[in-house]
Amino acid sequence: MKDFEPKIVCFLCKWCTYSGADLAGTSRMKYPPNGVVIKTLCSSRVDPQHILLAFSKGVDGVFIGGCHPGDCHYQSGNYKTKRRVILLKKVLEQLGLNTNRLRLEWISASEGRKFADTMVEFTEQIKKLGPIPKINCKEDQNV
Amino acid sequence: MKRIGVFICHCGVNIKDTVDVEKLTEELQDYPGVAYIENYMFMCSDPGQNHIKNAIKEHKLNGIVVSACSPTLHESTFQNVLKESGLNEYQLEIANIREQCSWVHNDIEQATHKAKLITKTAIEKLKLNESLYPVSAPVTKRALVIGGGIAGIQAALDIADAGYKVIMVEKKPSIGGHMIQLSETFPTLDCSQCILTPKMVALSKHKNIKLYVNSEVEAVEGYVGNFNVKIKQDALYVDPDKCNLCDDCTEVCPVLVPNEQEEGLSWRKAIYIPFPQAIPATYTLDVENCLGLEPIACGKCREKCEAEAINYDAKPKIIEEEIGAIIVATGFDLYPVENIPEYGYGKYPDVITSLQFERILSATGPTGGEVLRPSDGKVPKEIVFVQCSGSRDPEHHLSYCSKICCMYTLKHAKLYKHKVHNGQPYIFYIDIRAGGKRYEEFVQQAVSEENVVYIRGKVAKIYKQGDKMIVSGMDTLSGKKIEVQADLVVLAMGIVPNEASYNLVKKLKINTDDKGFLTEAHPKLRPVESLQAGFFLAGVAQGPRDIPDSVAQASGAASKALALLSSDKIYHSPIIASVDKDLCSGCMICVGTCPYGARKLDEVSKVVEVNDILCEGCGACISACPSGAAQQKNITDNQIDNMIKIIASGK
Numbered sequence: 001m002k003d004f005e006p007k008i009v010c011f012l013c014k015w016c017t018y019s020g021a022d023l024a025g026t027s028r029m030k031y032p033p034n035g036v037v038i039k040t041l042c043s044s045r046v047d048p049q050h051i052l053l054a055f056s057k058g059v060d061g062v063f064i065g066g067c068h069p070g071d072c073h074y075q076s077g078n079y080k081t082k083r084r085v086i087l088l089k090k091v092l093e094q095l096g097l098n099t100n101r102l103r104l105e106w107i108s109a110s111e112g113r114k115f116a117d118t119m120v121e122f123t124e125q126i127k128k129l130g131p132i133p134k135i136n137c138k139e140d141q142n143v
Numbered sequence: 144m145k146r147i148g149v150f151i152c153h154c155g156v157n158i159k160d161t162v163d164v165e166k167l168t169e170e171l172q173d174y175p176g177v178a179y180i181e182n183y184m185f186m187c188s189d190p191g192q193n194h195i196k197n198a199i200k201e202h203k204l205n206g207i208v209v210s211a212c213s214p215t216l217h218e219s220t221f222q223n224v225l226k227e228s229g230l231n232e233y234q235l236e237i238a239n240i241r242e243q244c245s246w247v248h249n250d251i252e253q254a255t256h257k258a259k260l261i262t263k264t265a266i267e268k269l270k271l272n273e274s275l276y277p278v279s280a281p282v283t284k285r286a287l288v289i290g291g292g293i294a295g296i297q298a299a300l301d302i303a304d305a306g307y308k309v310i311m312v313e314k315k316p317s318i319g320g321h322m323i324q325l326s327e328t329f330p331t332l333d334c335s336q337c338i339l340t341p342k343m344v345a346l347s348k349h350k351n352i353k354l355y356v357n358s359e360v361e362a363v364e365g366y367v368g369n370f371n372v373k374i375k376q377d378a379l380y381v382d383p384d385k386c387n388l389c390d391d392c393t394e395v396c397p398v399l400v401p402n403e404q405e406e407g408l409s410w411r412k413a414i415y416i417p418f419p420q421a422i423p424a425t426y427t428l429d430v431e432n433c434l435g436l437e438p439i440a441c442g443k444c445r446e447k448c449e450a451e452a453i454n455y456d457a458k459p460k461i462i463e464e465e466i467g468a469i470i471v472a473t474g475f476d477l478y479p480v481e482n483i484p485e486y487g488y489g490k491y492p493d494v495i496t497s498l499q500f501e502r503i504l505s506a507t508g509p510t511g512g513e514v515l516r517p518s519d520g521k522v523p524k525e526i527v528f529v530q531c532s533g534s535r536d537p538e539h540h541l542s543y544c545s546k547i548c549c550m551y552t553l554k555h556a557k558l559y560k561h562k563v564h565n566g567q568p569y570i571f572y573i574d575i576r577a578g579g580k581r582y583e584e585f586v587q588q589a590v591s592e593e594n595v596v597y598i599r600g601k602v603a604k605i606y607k608q609g610d611k612m613i614v615s616g617m618d619t620l621s622g623k624k625i626e627v628q629a630d631l632v633v634l635a636m637g638i639v640p641n642e643a644s645y646n647l648v649k650k651l652k653i654n655t656d657d658k659g660f661l662t663e664a665h666p667k668l669r670p671v672e673s674l675q676a677g678f679f680l681a682g683v684a685q686g687p688r689d690i691p692d693s694v695a696q697a698s699g700a701a702s703k704a705l706a707l708l709s710s711d712k713i714y715h716s717p718i719i720a721s722v723d724k725d726l727c728s729g730c731m732i733c734v735g736t737c738p739y740g741a742r743k744l745d746e747v748s749k750v751v752e753v754n755d756i757l758c759e760g761c762g763a764c765i766s767a768c769p770s771g772a773a774q775q776k777n778i779t780d781n782q783i784d785n786m787i788k789i790i791a792s793g794k
Binding site: 007008009013019021022024025026028029030032033036037038040041042044045046047049050053055057058059073074075076077080084110116 | 249767791
């Protein structure tokens with residue numbers, strides 16, 4: 001779709017991917033501005049309910065960045081994230097969403113290039129998928 | 144509603160060139176919650192900081208957002224500004240509009256729009272930030288050292304010399320570990336006992352060290368800085384304060400037991416002193432092998448003892464100690480030779496382990512330091528040493544290298560030659576690992592001057608033929624099978640963690656790797672600490688190493704422990720997990736998610752509690768909690784949800 005600018009939420013873990021994104025910045029690498037970052041201390045802080053909320057509010061793509069397996073600053077957080085994402089994708093499928101709208105990537109603090117390239121690729125992918133279909137769910141007053 | 148001040152930094156041209164800071168200021172001026180907004184050239188400079196301080200005073204601000212470079216650079220700078228203005232430093236949010244915005248995008252309109260979204264998410268998060276204070280706990284200024292080998296002894300002395308009290312727990316009747324069993328140490332060929340016993344004596348006399356032998360750690364409760372340790376000490380049938388080492392009891396004891404200190408090469412009695420320089424200097428009664436005390440089957444030792452040091456009614460004791468830091472230095476055992484039956488150990492008396500050969504070499508050993516073989520007491524004219532017995536064999540035995548065997552095998556060969564001038568040592572090897580200081584020279588000297596013959600290859604089988612042992616193996620350099628005859632075969636057995644440590648680490652709840660060696664907090668940068676706060680690692684318990692490395696590491700562990708003990712309080716980041724007790728159902732799903740053991744079910748209230756000092760703030764438990772009872776301070780579900788909504792709105 002022409003002129004479609006996707007809205008993307010990027011959950012980045014402080015120790016690895018957030019620092020990798022900072023490195024992409026200090027190296028002046030360029031990527032599209034569609035992703036806005038929410039920083040957590042570990043990718044395991046990202047609860048599937050947040051991802052579902054994002055999609056239900058019209059976010060077109062969700063990106064989670066964590067440490068490589070074995071390198072998690074908190075030992076095993078990234079393993080939990082991986083399991084949660086795998087299971088959540090099954091739910092997304094049943095909701096009729098393209099599971100490529102949710103992307104989990106291991107990016108270390110030294111992989112600035114990988115972060116920039118992933119942002120380019122993911123944004124392009126979401127652009128091709130188009131805006132997220134409206135998910136028909138009753139608005140919960142507290143949410 | 145919070146009164147939030149928003150400060151947008153130009154960062155010279157770094158931000159200003161791509162983000163229209165004036166437009167951003169204008170667009171956020173009326174955003175709900177924003178009581179004051181300005182943009183400035185360099186927010187982190189002194190004048191910039193003063194802008195913030197003045198605005199706080201003038202506009203009665205109680206929350207600050209700084210839209211600037213990455214928080215990794217100046218978060219602490221601005222936290223200080225808040226503190227100096229009388230605000231809690233956690234009422235600050237940094238919006239990263241440089242590294243993650245102005246520096247990575249080209250289009251000014253798009254970059255400015257994104258900077259607005261980033262700043263808004265920071266404002267929304269800040270609105271729900273609580274004022275937080277570093278968590279603190281007091282520190283008990285006492286250390287526990289588990290294990291009385293060279294590593295434990297060094298760590299204990301270092302901590303005690305720094306002025307802190309140390310409790311040492313040793314399983315055997317004396318400290319000294321394996322080092323006291325050695326004859327000489329490589330590469331200097333120093334007499335092992337001569338260099339170790341002064342340290343052992345210093346420990347025994349040190350006013351800051353309390354030593355419990357015949358003891359094991361029974362239980363550890365509490366957490367870093369605040370451990371409660373229960374130590375179980377076996378019944379001390381011989382009173383160490385009364386025993387005067389006369390040896391009369393040993394003479395009359397009728398029981399013979401294989402002598403552990405001599406690696407089974409000779410006997411001891413059921414009442415004995417492990418070795419003459421034992422610390423504590425006392426005899427000890429091995430009640431397992433004694434003929435019996437209930438009823439008294441023999442009683443001769445007590446009868447004979449003029450010092451009246453023997454008390455058959457002694458009972459085991461549980462001793463409780465309050466401890467701040469724990470050093471684990473439990474050392475090693477040899478890999479069981481029985482696992483390699485093709486080497487014939489146990490079947491042939493002249494196939495022995497390296498530690499057994501060490502005792503034969505030792506002047507205080509079963510042969511008085513003469514090299515004699517066990518079967519007939521003759522002097523062996525040819526000895527075959529087999530390196531890598533059990534080590535470097537991932538398919539059948541230990542996958543790793545045991546690090547010390549190349550050096551000590553060569554030491555054995557040299558000492559053998561010094562004692563048996565026309566003796567011929569052969570060494571089967573895979574590689575020669577001689578990486579330490581003066582180690583390579585040690586090897587070269589032996590090969591060129593002492594006629595030590597190295598055969599590169601693994602040994603397949605050892606068997607007896609007549610009076611000789613035959614060692615059958617491969618010579619990889621010639622590509623041929625080789626059979627070497629020997630009067631004595633010495634197996635350089637691989638090393639494994641001390642057997643007692645397997646149960647101990649479960650009680651301490653510290654991590655080991657799949658081989659049983661203690662796991663360090665980081666393989667490169669944190670080799671002497673466990674991930675479990677308050678536990679430090681020293682010596683071979685953490686991995687194979689030689690004496691200099693054990694000593695160095697023990698001092699390293701001691702210095703880490705001292706850093707902990709020297710604080711009155713330990714402090715911890717307050718961005719940690721919490722539990723809403725009204726929402727917690729006690730399902731305990733969260734407990735297993737914590738890598739630090741920081742969550743526990745409270746037995747009385749039946750809801751989960753978080754240990755503030757142990758929680759590192761990863762948030763894994765928060766996502767696992769089905770009821771929302773688990774939240775993270777200043778990274779709550781509501782805060783994340785509000786940030787998501789800003790991004791979703793696209794405004």
